[in-house]
Amino acid sequence: MSCRRVCRELLWLARFGEFGPSSQPHLDHLAGCQHCRDEVGFDRALVQQLRVALAERVQDAAPSPDAFQAILARTRQPERRRWFVSWTTALGRLRFATAMAGTGLAVVLALNMEVVRVDVPDTGPARGGEAVLQQVPRMPPGHTTLVALGQRGDGGPAASRPDPEAALMWAATIPLAPAPAGGQEEPAEEPAEAPSVELRVAFRPFQIHDPGAGASAPDDPDDAGVVWAPVELSQGEPS
């Protein structure tokens, strides 16, 4: 054991009077180490001075002779009730209430939102790997969030018919960029215009379909009440 460690343990043992048979190595070290003797000696002197300093604080101190009468008088009075709070207390409560309200709002939002992730095939270096649609409201039970991908201007199936499954399949299989240079096959034809991906999100309104609407009801009951909100994602120029 190092002298420093022995010294630290010696101070601990001496302060709390915990010397015992297991402390013999420490005492042996103490007998031969001037530094440790000085440290322990100083600690004892410090404690002695500390007792004197503490005693000075209460020297000749006694409560006033009428202290008990004052206490008795106060015990006979009805206990004061605090009908008002100090401004610091009020401010503290306001801060707490604000923090709790903010936390509650965050929890409510977190429980009612979800992140829908739409993967786009990586067909070129400038196209990126995926598009992420953020914060789509959670649909009520029994309804699913509809997401459709289409390619603008080509009259593809996603643009004409909002079939989410078909749109996703289609978007995943059609390359949106020419093959990279040095490839074995040349592209069949250059696209006239850089294609852009259109992301469509369907929000189903919270209303019950009225079966008695007759001719005004759409052919496909799944499409009833669907509102399309197009979101364009820039894909950049193909390299």
Next chain:
Amino acid sequence: MGNPTAIEAHQVPVEARQPDDLVERMQADDLDAFEEFFNTYKRPVYATAMAITRDPFLAEEVLQDCFVKAYRVRERLDPARSPLPWLQRVAINLCYSRVSRRRAIAEPITSLITNLVVDLAARPDQVVESREVLDVLQRGIDALPPKQQTAIILYYLHGYSLAEAAEIADCNVGTMKSRLHYALKALRARLPVERRLPVGTPAAVRVTE
């Protein structure tokens, strides 16, 4: 640790002997019992308040609040146990709720030590030095965190055992030891190295005394 008689000379008696049925008589609205209760426990409670606040008026205020509270909750006091730890805990809490509003900013330790080192060369007289050390310690006690301050007051002023001090401070014995250790460490750091060894006393004598 140290000479027991010398230690006791600086300590506040922990507790006068408690009459057996004092709390029970107080619970039966016996005002004489309440007065006896007050006279039994006023000194250690007042000493605690004085040691923390160093203000007689504030200490008296704390004392009164403490015993008024004790009277109002007398039905909840356990007659089988000494009420002193509870009284001390209430007094300590009352003290710190008041002292925190008026506590002065502690002097930076470095400047304090520098001043003392300069003073050492100018005034080597031992008596003056002792007074200076006590002043340093008083300021050091004031600057301690409340929990460490409470620990040294309970252990070194009142002479409570570690277990009793831990009960009053509402912590375990290990925590109480740790608080005492760090309090002494902080107080040691306040004293310059030149003043750590009492003048004219061989270290070996101090260790074996």
